[in-house]
Amino acid sequence: MFFGWKKRCRQLEAENAQLKAHTAQLEARLTESQAKNQQLIQALAAATKNSRNSSKPPSSDIVKPPSQPPGKGKRRKIGGQPGHPKHEHPAFTPTQIDHHIPYELAHCPVDPSHRLVRLADHQKIIQQVELVDQPFVVTEHRAQGCWCEGCQCIHYAAFPPEVVAGGLCGPRLTSLVCYLKGKLHGSYSGIQDFFGDVLGLEVSRGYLAKLNQKAAQAFAQPYAQLLALLPRQVHLNADETGHKENGHRYWTWCFRAKDFIAFKIHASRGSDVLRDILGQNFQGSLGADFWGAYRKYARQCGVLIQFCLAHLIREVKYLCEFPEPSVQRYGQVLLAGLKELFGALHRRAELSQKAFALALATAEAKVWDAALEPILHPRRYPHGKVHRLIENLAHRFCLHGEGYFRFITHPEIQPTNNSVEQALRFVVMDRHMTQGTRSQRGREFCERLWTVIATCSLQKRSAFEWIHAAIRAHFNGRPVPSLLLDSS
Numbered sequence: 001m002f003f004g005w006k007k008r009c010r011q012l013e014a015e016n017a018q019l020k021a022h023t024a025q026l027e028a029r030l031t032e033s034q035a036k037n038q039q040l041i042q043a044l045a046a047a048t049k050n051s052r053n054s055s056k057p058p059s060s061d062i063v064k065p066p067s068q069p070p071g072k073g074k075r076r077k078i079g080g081q082p083g084h085p086k087h088e089h090p091a092f093t094p095t096q097i098d099h100h101i102p103y104e105l106a107h108c109p110v111d112p113s114h115r116l117v118r119l120a121d122h123q124k125i126i127q128q129v130e131l132v133d134q135p136f137v138v139t140e141h142r143a144q145g146c147w148c149e150g151c152q153c154i155h156y157a158a159f160p161p162e163v164v165a166g167g168l169c170g171p172r173l174t175s176l177v178c179y180l181k182g183k184l185h186g187s188y189s190g191i192q193d194f195f196g197d198v199l200g201l202e203v204s205r206g207y208l209a210k211l212n213q214k215a216a217q218a219f220a221q222p223y224a225q226l227l228a229l230l231p232r233q234v235h236l237n238a239d240e241t242g243h244k245e246n247g248h249r250y251w252t253w254c255f256r257a258k259d260f261i262a263f264k265i266h267a268s269r270g271s272d273v274l275r276d277i278l279g280q281n282f283q284g285s286l287g288a289d290f291w292g293a294y295r296k297y298a299r300q301c302g303v304l305i306q307f308c309l310a311h312l313i314r315e316v317k318y319l320c321e322f323p324e325p326s327v328q329r330y331g332q333v334l335l336a337g338l339k340e341l342f343g344a345l346h347r348r349a350e351l352s353q354k355a356f357a358l359a360l361a362t363a364e365a366k367v368w369d370a371a372l373e374p375i376l377h378p379r380r381y382p383h384g385k386v387h388r389l390i391e392n393l394a395h396r397f398c399l400h401g402e403g404y405f406r407f408i409t410h411p412e413i414q415p416t417n418n419s420v421e422q423a424l425r426f427v428v429m430d431r432h433m434t435q436g437t438r439s440q441r442g443r444e445f446c447e448r449l450w451t452v453i454a455t456c457s458l459q460k461r462s463a464f465e466w467i468h469a470a471i472r473a474h475f476n477g478r479p480v481p482s483l484l485l486d487s488s
Contacts, residue, residue: 162475171472178215182449185433218474219448237287237420244436256420261454271297306406308417337366371397
């Protein structure tokens with residue numbers, strides 16, 4: 001009996017070892033399946049990212065535009081919309097009209113036997129604008145030569161400085177080349193074709209590039225003035241986008257102040273660019289997205305920063321669409337608080353100052369409570385399991401949450417970074433259409449011209465007129481006008 005019992009124990013031990021091995025295999029397969037499932041969830045969530053729920057550019061939606069639910073996004077009819085003001089060209093003044101062509105009735109169009117009485121106050125007028133056959137004037141400057149018996153050489157009369165500086169093209173035609181290149185994103189080949197086909201003037205692409213370099217020299221001082229004013233601003237918004245140059249990656253930085261916009265193309269996307277441009281003693285506040293360069297600069301230099309709430313809302317929308325239920329619930333609660341915050345901002349004109357402050361404070365408290373839920377209410381998460389996306393956002397609010405609400409105590413600060421992003425759209429369009437630059441001179445021309453165009457647009461004045469005034473002053477050796485409206 002004893003030996004039979006011992007044999008049975010050995011059998012049970014062997015069976016137990018087999019069961020343990022099989023259990024270990026099942027646990028390994030379960031762990032592997034859970035890992036694969038998590039990877040599939042992450043891949044599915046990444047595939048749903050677009051410009052609406054992340055920081056991806058709108059151009060990325062072209063490949064696979066997001067589908068609209070039935071009944072939403074109803075397209076409006078083309079043409080003028082009901083309630084919109086009608087746009088008509090104002091009539092030209094008498095001094096602007098070059099030719100008058102009268103039309104008279106010889107007889108009544110109904111019955112030639114009827115007598116017509118001319119009414120001086122009744123006229124139908126059509127003002128028509130047309131290009132002339134040769135839309136430019138050619139001026140030949142001749143410097144007379146004289147033989148000097150004392151010097152035994154020929155002396156020539158001096159040309160005016162603006163003629164020598166301009167060369168073949170005068171200041172207005174040079175300004176047109178600059179405008180076509182910058183404002184209309186024209187290529188040198190396209191501008192060359194325009195000059196040949198429309199103006200009837202044959203020029204080389206190299207000469208067009210030379211004209212733009214003359215413009216870049218004219219813009220140098222006003223551009224430097226704006227860069228020097230950046231560190232003195234009370235509030236700035238900043239953002240950056242990629243720039244191409246001969247296969248190398250550069251970055252176009254944009255700084256938007258209250259009265260002007262300045263661009264700087266740099267090889268770095270790091271905080272060193274901010275230190276170089278704004279300095280280490282910048283006393284103003286900085287509006288930006290959550291890119292690490294802005295956080296590092298703010299931390300090292302003690303700068304007040306306002307993080308873009310629009311970027312945060314897009315990230316929260318991504319959480320609302322994430323396949324994990326706990327992540328969706330967290331995102332929905334946080335999004336509701338943010339919507340209440342923006343609702344208070346939109347009702348600012350309707351509320352008293354006290355009611356507006358109370359509405360902002362209430363909404364801010366809800367956002368804080370929702371964002372820090374894993375820390376303030378850990379029991380809402382069974383077994384203490386918190387998804388990585390929730391942990392990351394809660395940790396962000398612990399470290400940088402105050403940066404999202406700086407605008408509440410500083411009225412000069414905007415809650416979003418939309419203003420500088422709108423200024424960068426023009427640069428992004430130029431990058432896609434012209435394929436970037438090819439040299440340092442090209443970078444200098446672009447950053448100066450973009451600064452001129454964006455600043456004039458912000459100030460609602462003609463960029464072409466300022467460009468012409470600057471180039472004309474530069475050709476004449478006079479000071480170039482400032483880009484600031486309040487400057488003499």
